[in-house]
Amino acid sequence: MAEVNNCETAEQKGFQVVQVQGEVDLSWSQKLRKAVLDALAKGQPVAVDLSRVTYIDSSGIAALVEGFQSARGKSQHFSLVAVSQPVIAVLELARLDRVFPIFPTLDEAAQS
Amino acid sequence: MSKAATAQPQMGIGADEVAVLADFSQAFATTLDINQTVRQAVEQIAAHMNAEAAALFLVDGSKGELVCRACFGPVDVTGIRIPGGRGIVGRSIKHNKVQLVQNVETDADHAGDVGGFVTRSILCAPLTSGSGAIGALQVLNKRGGDFFNDHDRDILRLLAVPTTLALSNARLAQELMEQERIRREFQLARQMQKELLPTREKNCPVIGINLPAREISGDFYDHYTLPDGRIAFCVGDVSGKGMDAALLMVRASSLLRWAGKEGTPPDRWLKRVNEEICTTVTGGRFVCVLAGYYDPVSGMLDWSNGGLPPLLLRNRAGVFREVIADGPPLGILSGINYPSNRAFLGNGSAYVFSDGATDVRGPEREPIGVGGFRSLIETVVELSPRARLRGLVSQLRRMKLADDTTLMLIEQINDQPQYLGGISIACDVECLRLVRQMVNRQLSDLTVPAEVRQQIVLAIDEATANVIRHAYHGDASGRMSLDIWREGNNLQFVLRDWAEPVESDAIKPRDLDQCRPGGLGINLIDMVMDEWGFEQPEEGKGNILRMVKSLELEAPAEVAAEPA
Numbered sequence: 001m002a003e004v005n006n007c008e009t010a011e012q013k014g015f016q017v018v019q020v021q022g023e024v025d026l027s028w029s030q031k032l033r034k035a036v037l038d039a040l041a042k043g044q045p046v047a048v049d050l051s052r053v054t055y056i057d058s059s060g061i062a063a064l065v066e067g068f069q070s071a072r073g074k075s076q077h078f079s080l081v082a083v084s085q086p087v088i089a090v091l092e093l094a095r096l097d098r099v100f101p102i103f104p105t106l107d108e109a110a111q112s
Numbered sequence: 113m114s115k116a117a118t119a120q121p122q123m124g125i126g127a128d129e130v131a132v133l134a135d136f137s138q139a140f141a142t143t144l145d146i147n148q149t150v151r152q153a154v155e156q157i158a159a160h161m162n163a164e165a166a167a168l169f170l171v172d173g174s175k176g177e178l179v180c181r182a183c184f185g186p187v188d189v190t191g192i193r194i195p196g197g198r199g200i201v202g203r204s205i206k207h208n209k210v211q212l213v214q215n216v217e218t219d220a221d222h223a224g225d226v227g228g229f230v231t232r233s234i235l236c237a238p239l240t241s242g243s244g245a246i247g248a249l250q251v252l253n254k255r256g257g258d259f260f261n262d263h264d265r266d267i268l269r270l271l272a273v274p275t276t277l278a279l280s281n282a283r284l285a286q287e288l289m290e291q292e293r294i295r296r297e298f299q300l301a302r303q304m305q306k307e308l309l310p311t312r313e314k315n316c317p318v319i320g321i322n323l324p325a326r327e328i329s330g331d332f333y334d335h336y337t338l339p340d341g342r343i344a345f346c347v348g349d350v351s352g353k354g355m356d357a358a359l360l361m362v363r364a365s366s367l368l369r370w371a372g373k374e375g376t377p378p379d380r381w382l383k384r385v386n387e388e389i390c391t392t393v394t395g396g397r398f399v400c401v402l403a404g405y406y407d408p409v410s411g412m413l414d415w416s417n418g419g420l421p422p423l424l425l426r427n428r429a430g431v432f433r434e435v436i437a438d439g440p441p442l443g444i445l446s447g448i449n450y451p452s453n454r455a456f457l458g459n460g461s462a463y464v465f466s467d468g469a470t471d472v473r474g475p476e477r478e479p480i481g482v483g484g485f486r487s488l489i490e491t492v493v494e495l496s497p498r499a500r501l502r503g504l505v506s507q508l509r510r511m512k513l514a515d516d517t518t519l520m521l522i523e524q525i526n527d528q529p530q531y532l533g534g535i536s537i538a539c540d541v542e543c544l545r546l547v548r549q550m551v552n553r554q555l556s557d558l559t560v561p562a563e564v565r566q567q568i569v570l571a572i573d574e575a576t577a578n579v580i581r582h583a584y585h586g587d588a589s590g591r592m593s594l595d596i597w598r599e600g601n602n603l604q605f606v607l608r609d610w611a612e613p614v615e616s617d618a619i620k621p622r623d624l625d626q627c628r629p630g631g632l633g634i635n636l637i638d639m640v641m642d643e644w645g646f647e648q649p650e651e652g653k654g655n656i657l658r659m660v661k662s663l664e665l666e667a668p669a670e671v672a673a674e675p676a
Contacts, residue, residue, distance in 0.1 A: 025544050025548075025577070026541045026544060026577045057573050057577065058574055065628065065629040066629040069629070089567070094624065094632055094635065094636065
């Protein structure tokens, strides 16, 4: 059954974790962008959990790139965790799979 | 002691001079008629400097002569010409220095008087631009028997500056207008050339494409169906570039059409056109032409080649045969015969091309030659004929196209495009999911592997989102449609909108090494699709984005697989 499009942020293990689910496309990628930037504004390390994302387009990727660049400017931790296969495929196409810090789990992101 | 020696120099620039300079600059800055302003300026200079006469000379670029563009005084010398370097004005320009001559009788360079005016003294200042002196301003005879002095010299030098600027600007504006006029004429010529090219016919086994290296092309192609069902075709390449080559191109293509209408055998066809061109073309111009007939019923190809690169035959097994030119280009030698060639095309392909296709530079900066062009063909053989030509064009464009390039492909059309399905949606981001679902379903029906399916869905989604964002700018009243066609192993995705036409040349993939948000969509389309490009709809406004993906597809149930 298709996931409902949603993203929620919660604190876990000292991280602001943005949990994303569903199909990220132009219709709501701005919501993801805002969630990522709001999480970064709290000053803690940020991880975006993409395990339940079944589709992502370039507008969703752009939201993640913006978060990554914003964090890098402030030397803040920003990583993608538990990235689903559809997302990895798009990151590879866009040659961004080696740009983002990507971890299988939040624990591994915490240890980095 | 002479009067000149006793004249008291007035040093410095006074309020009067500043006011005159300001008036001058203002008049020149705002003028719409430079000739009238120059005439007024010369009159003002004469009045301000208390001179009996004043004149402005300009260097005539073509002959180096000096021509009087404006004057003030008892004798009108406007239009008078002086050989370059002659006279005191010529000396001023030649040496790019102010000349102050109190008594012209003692100056050997004085060129003499015109119309009874007696010159006593001359003050002459060059008009100096970045490229040297473009002319000179001169004043003659201080009124009241007085003499020009160093102060007058400084004033004239000062007034020469805005005059030079205004004249330079006027020349620049004139050059720009001339360039614009030429550009418009070239555009018109290009449009006329385009109209000479054959219109696209659905399912025609002969298709062509012409890429001009400049605004207008020396290349051309043509094809048309004869009453007996054969298709006459020709590709031509006129020597040289520019307007004269273009005019010869128009003549040659008209002659070829006229001479080929009757189905004359190709050797006699070229011979006839050669005789016509030889009688009228001069200046070493010539035309390379390959012309012939294709019979779709028998699959036979007949042609003659006068100076064009070899015709390439490629059979279904991938074996190439090059058939080199049999005769010289047209327009060089009258009375010669062109041998005919004949080949059975069957279900193979014939490629005809001008040397622009083989002269493009490869990675080593060497022309790729016929071998290189064959290699390019190998990379697109799986595509449908039209997509193949577009693929070749894309690859040639990625290299450096140095010459006009024309490609023609002759191939029997076996696979009729099969319509798989489509969707019409409102310009609403909420509809993107519907498009993805439809594409996914169609691809699943074709048993396209999941990974490839994901990529195609992504590319279509990006293209659809681009229409919403960039063509309609989010205007929810807009509509678009996506249709999917299958042509052999190619899937064509045709995305049509009715928005304002986009600047398709400006839509290109960006450098992926730059990590930045946005602008990725076109890269994703470019990476996923084998071909993509914009077309103008034949009817109505809007845009068509055609994307082609070549896949290993199972034979469709309703179309019999081609026998081995």
